[in-house]
Amino acid sequence: MQYKKDVLRESLLVEAEQEFFEKGYLNASLRQIAKRSGMTIGNLYHYFESKEALFHELVKNEHENFIYMMKHHYEHEFVLDARGSGDIRVWKGFLRNFLSDLKPIFTKRFLIMLDMSTGTNYENTKGEFVQFVSAHFLEHSKDAATARVTSPKFAELISRQLIDGIMYAIRSVPDENERLDLLTDLFLFYMMGINEMTKY
Amino acid sequence: MQYKKDVLRESLLVEAEQEFFEKGYLNASLRQIAKRSGMTIGNLYHYFESKEALFHELVKNEHENFIYMMKHHYEHEFVLDARGSGDIRVWKGFLRNFLSDLKPIFTKRFLIMLDMSTGTNYENTKGEFVQFVSAHFLEHSKDAATARVTSPKFAELISRQLIDGIMYAIRSVPDENERLDLLTDLFLFYMMGINEMTKY
């Protein structure tokens, strides 16, 4: 039975992923999830004790990876320091590698955790992520001659935008390579924009 | 009681604005809106004949202004042509004026219409806006040497990002001047980013 149990549990998570992705946490229906898994609503509660718990199980690994990444971000620091180089092709190369490494993080469930979690304990995660990236930006613009991009509000805005761009790529571009291209251009766009902004 | 009608109707609209803003159309509760206005749910239906009608009343002016702006966008065309100038201060001046003109459009209710309208007739408005801006981008990048930003997917992404940036400014920056500054920087950022992208 253990085998069957795991299969069903996994099926529930898969269908829950789709349901949360389509409707968000609050509007997702446990009945729908159970039905899609060919299962009874009552039985769903044998696997997950509540709607919130199901959501938690769905994204907890993503959350851990995400937290880990935030704690160890300095390992990737070099990438952003590559801005010093004048050659855009070098930048692109670094960026593509960097983003390729992040593939395991930028998953559908990661998107769900950040963007479809209103009503759960995770609803502030996106804000935390924004703050993290924003702090990053501010830190790196200390060297810059002017303080324009050090405006916290603008840094937060740009950070949120970047994150929303990532979300968009995950949500709308299913093909992995195409998505990586898009993300690379997106990051390039942001880095060059910031670069330019600090010139004046 | 005639005199109270306008007051209460306005109160309902204000509370509805808050409720829709917080929860979105589908999750907003008419009972909540009525309660916040010190009123019974039944009475709310004296003022608005349905949830959708209430939403419509809330955003219809915003929608009209928005449509008008899209139809008459060429009047502001000169702004973007100012990109030819090499002086960033000229750009900023133009942008600030341009965005100042748009102030009556970038309201909280506009945000609600674009971002909290799932389930209403307005739910596609944001998509239309994105397409509009995206077409604009593509048109203006015909002159550019390379076709990088003419990738429709990237143009759409950038357009969506820009619009989301506007939404963010409306949502998070209450002070008008501060918001105008932020939006100016945001647009500047996008124009320079696009400018740079077309170089390579």
Place this chain on the structure above:
Amino acid sequence: MQYKKDVLRESLLVEAEQEFFEKGYLNASLRQIAKRSGMTIGNLYHYFESKEALFHELVKNEHENFIYMMKHHYEHEFVLDARGSGDIRVWKGFLRNFLSDLKPIFTKRFLIMLDMSTGTNYENTKGEFVQFVSAHFLEHSKDAATARVTSPKFAELISRQLIDGIMYAIRSVPDENERLDLLTDLFLFYMMGINEMTKY
């Protein structure tokens, strides 16, 4: 003001007639009636103290006439006695006159009182009418050789049918002459049917 009052009151009755006719008492909406009269729901209550009272005002004359007719039915007795005659044209002539005399009774409001009054004090009127006609039938078949049509259940059925036929004519045939023709044929049909039934 008295003049205006009567006009409005009459207008309310006219619109109520239409509403009750279309939806029946329970499903009729006072709001609709007021709206159709270009009037406020509140003001309707100045003219009629309740939904039931409005219905009562609408059909009370019909009810009085109806009661009067039932009490004085013997005045029309001769008509039915004409059955003795073997000539169908004589029957038809009598019937047409008889039914023409009843025109003031067979009105739309009479129909409403009998068929659209569920939920009011009048909801049993149709049953009383059926019993009245049924008693009539039974009385006249005492002379007949057999007791077939004296079966109370059958008499009641035939009576109800006849009344429903009248209702149908009122409801579905707007032209007065056409309606009179139809009713004449209908009564003829019933008289001949009864005549035949008593033969065996």
Place this chain on the structure above:
Amino acid sequence: MQYKKDVLRESLLVEAEQEFFEKGYLNASLRQIAKRSGMTIGNLYHYFESKEALFHELVKNEHENFIYMMKHHYEHEFVLDARGSGDIRVWKGFLRNFLSDLKPIFTKRFLIMLDMSTGTNYENTKGEFVQFVSAHFLEHSKDAATARVTSPKFAELISRQLIDGIMYAIRSVPDENERLDLLTDLFLFYMMGINEMTKY
């Protein structure tokens, strides 16, 4: 609880039958039906997914039988041809057999489908039935010397009356044999009436 399901479901259908029978579809209350079955309104939705679905379950068999009967009516054609016989007892015999065969059709739920279904998909069924019988009448009166009963309006009226008579028998005569007697007399009455009408 599996064992209770069928019992409760049946109970709901029985109570629904009573409620629809008493108040018609639109005025029937699901709360009442649930309460009468000793159940919560929410639970009723475990058994039937909507008010309309409940109504559908109640009458779907009746509707199928009814459609089948209309398609295969020619099998019973001989009955009406028996009119050629001069002996009323022969008619009665045929009629009684004919109507006895129809017993499974003339049920309380059949009555609900025809007469209490306003607001459902079945609300036109009675009209279709009337047209069916009416066409039947018209077809059989082609042979007759005169065109009196071929008046479509009169044929429709008579057809509606006959059907209403059946409805009355179902509604008011619980005993099966008594009902069969009544229906036989009713049909006899109509056949003789039509017969007589075509004489003149």
Place this chain on the structure above:
DNA sequence: AATGAATGAGGGTTCATTCAT
């Protein structure tokens, strides 16, 4: 492990009626 019956609260909506103005 699995079923699905059952609950209770909440959703949007309509209604007859009351009453201050």
Place this chain on the structure above:
DNA sequence: AATGAATGAACCCTCATTCAT
């Protein structure tokens, strides 16, 4: 005489959750 704001109960329906089997 007239307005229309306000109430409260009822409508159909959906949901997360509980629990006896």
